[in-house]
Amino acid sequence: xxxxxxxxxxxxxxxxxxxxxxxxxxxxxxxxxxxxxxxxxxxxxxxxxxxxxxxxxxxxxxxxxxxxxxxxxxxxxxxxxxxxxxxxxxxxxxxxxxxxxxxxxxxxxxxxxxxxxxxxxxxxxxxxxxxxxxxxxxxxxxxxxxxxxxxxxxxxxxxxxxxxxxxxxxxxxxxxxxxxxxxxxxxxxxxxxxxxxxxxxxxxxxxxxxxxxxxxxxxxxxxxxxxxxxxxxxxxxxxxxxxxxxxxxx
Amino acid sequence: xxxxxxxxxxxxxxxxxxxxxxxxxxxxxxxxxxxxxxxxxxxxxxxxxxxxxxxxxxxxxxxxxxxxxxxxxxxxxxxxxxxxxxxxxxxxxxxxxxxxxxxxxxxxxxxxxxxxxxxxxxxxxxxxxxxxxxxxxxxxxxxxxxxxxxxxxxxxxxxxxxxxxxxxxxxxxxxxxxxxxxxxxxxxxxxxxxxxxxxxxxxxxxxxxxxxxxxxxxxxxxxxxxxxxxxxxxxxxxxxxxxxxxxxxxxxxxx
Numbered sequence: 001x002x003x004x005x006x007x008x009x010x011x012x013x014x015x016x017x018x019x020x021x022x023x024x025x026x027x028x029x030x031x032x033x034x035x036x037x038x039x040x041x042x043x044x045x046x047x048x049x050x051x052x053x054x055x056x057x058x059x060x061x062x063x064x065x066x067x068x069x070x071x072x073x074x075x076x077x078x079x080x081x082x083x084x085x086x087x088x089x090x091x092x093x094x095x096x097x098x099x100x101x102x103x104x105x106x107x108x109x110x111x112x113x114x115x116x117x118x119x120x121x122x123x124x125x126x127x128x129x130x131x132x133x134x135x136x137x138x139x140x141x142x143x144x145x146x147x148x149x150x151x152x153x154x155x156x157x158x159x160x161x162x163x164x165x166x167x168x169x170x171x172x173x174x175x176x177x178x179x180x181x182x183x184x185x186x187x188x189x190x191x192x193x194x195x196x197x198x199x200x201x202x203x204x205x206x207x208x209x210x211x212x213x214x215x216x217x218x219x220x221x222x223x224x225x226x227x228x229x230x231x232x233x234x235x236x237x238x239x240x241x242x243x244x245x246x247x248x249x250x
Numbered sequence: 251x252x253x254x255x256x257x258x259x260x261x262x263x264x265x266x267x268x269x270x271x272x273x274x275x276x277x278x279x280x281x282x283x284x285x286x287x288x289x290x291x292x293x294x295x296x297x298x299x300x301x302x303x304x305x306x307x308x309x310x311x312x313x314x315x316x317x318x319x320x321x322x323x324x325x326x327x328x329x330x331x332x333x334x335x336x337x338x339x340x341x342x343x344x345x346x347x348x349x350x351x352x353x354x355x356x357x358x359x360x361x362x363x364x365x366x367x368x369x370x371x372x373x374x375x376x377x378x379x380x381x382x383x384x385x386x387x388x389x390x391x392x393x394x395x396x397x398x399x400x401x402x403x404x405x406x407x408x409x410x411x412x413x414x415x416x417x418x419x420x421x422x423x424x425x426x427x428x429x430x431x432x433x434x435x436x437x438x439x440x441x442x443x444x445x446x447x448x449x450x451x452x453x454x455x456x457x458x459x460x461x462x463x464x465x466x467x468x469x470x471x472x473x474x475x476x477x478x479x480x481x482x483x484x485x486x487x488x489x490x491x492x493x494x495x496x497x498x499x500x501x502x503x504x505x
Binding site: 016055058059060061062078079080081082084085086088090092093094096097101105106108109110111150153157 | 252254255256258259262263266267328329330332333334335336337338339340343501502504505
């Protein structure tokens, strides 16, 4: 593994069993790297294999083929997640907890010592603009607020690497803007971010590089500017790379 | 530390659920019933003691099994497992934390029930706080709750929540109350079947070891401490092994 790679995926294949003797490949021979300090947008149509690849990096699925290395450590080793924060796509969190209790649990499970947890919780809540909701139960949160709580839990142990699965989904324009600023702040702090999204406009604004997946294969990786340099925007480049007809061209 | 934080999460969850308060109402009902009971004869006292022990035992098991099964089922169904599993903990720590949380919450409920009812029995003169058998029964039931929670957790890792509750209850009923009948049944089997049945029987959780209610009710005196120690070590060891097996199975599971 190259020393400047925060995440390295080599020849990863993920195959789901869909029934007796039936298998569905979700990711096929995927290889890529995310360098330290880089923001990489992970894009592709629904079912392209983005979430499966993320799950493999996080060791949510045992790897049948390939390797995932995070911060120089194989993803099957729990220590690979020491410096990693993850925000899941679906923001379901323990509803019976207040935001403060939830962040405390996350900090404790991440191995933060008890004396520094309160400060970490306050800092994470402040970063996502949720300080006034710390004492509220998660059951009273709207979808957008849960998304922000999800972001706070990913940041609570101050990780160097962040994997964000659809971080903008469900956010109102103000929260979206705040998230964009947060990503910019995290970039200036030298954090590495891999985030999947269908919001191509957001990716274009925030990401340094994109990884485009289709039907489990990586069909493009490179700087955002390079993908859109033939004119238009990332949305148009996305359709072109996928070989799709522009809807308005018909 | 990760396991304990997860256990704490489970305890908070369960103490904030309604079931805990349903159990408290049950205990209050029993306490009122005991208060109204005329304890004039020793037979009535024994009867009251027996009812209290059986009800607290059964209620604690009935609470512990769904509680332990729900830990995993709820985490997988609501995807809350992602938030915890994405942290630097192994699946073993995760399962151990969930099992400990379920066991601690069940023990807290059981201890509340037991202490309220023992106080009421003391008030009515049925028992004394100095009865060592009573406290041995208390400790053994706590150990049994750890065993039951680990078994329910194992079933919840391999099956659906409904199946996990059913199989856990089945094993509990067979092993806690049907032990002697099983032995009689095995003795009547042909040699090969007898050997196989013995192997299966020995690997089953021997929950009957933890039931000394008859000894307490009839005042037969406490268990020798060496036997008590062995039974506790067996119970905790069994819980550890079952939790480890659950962790190995969970390690292979796709989240």
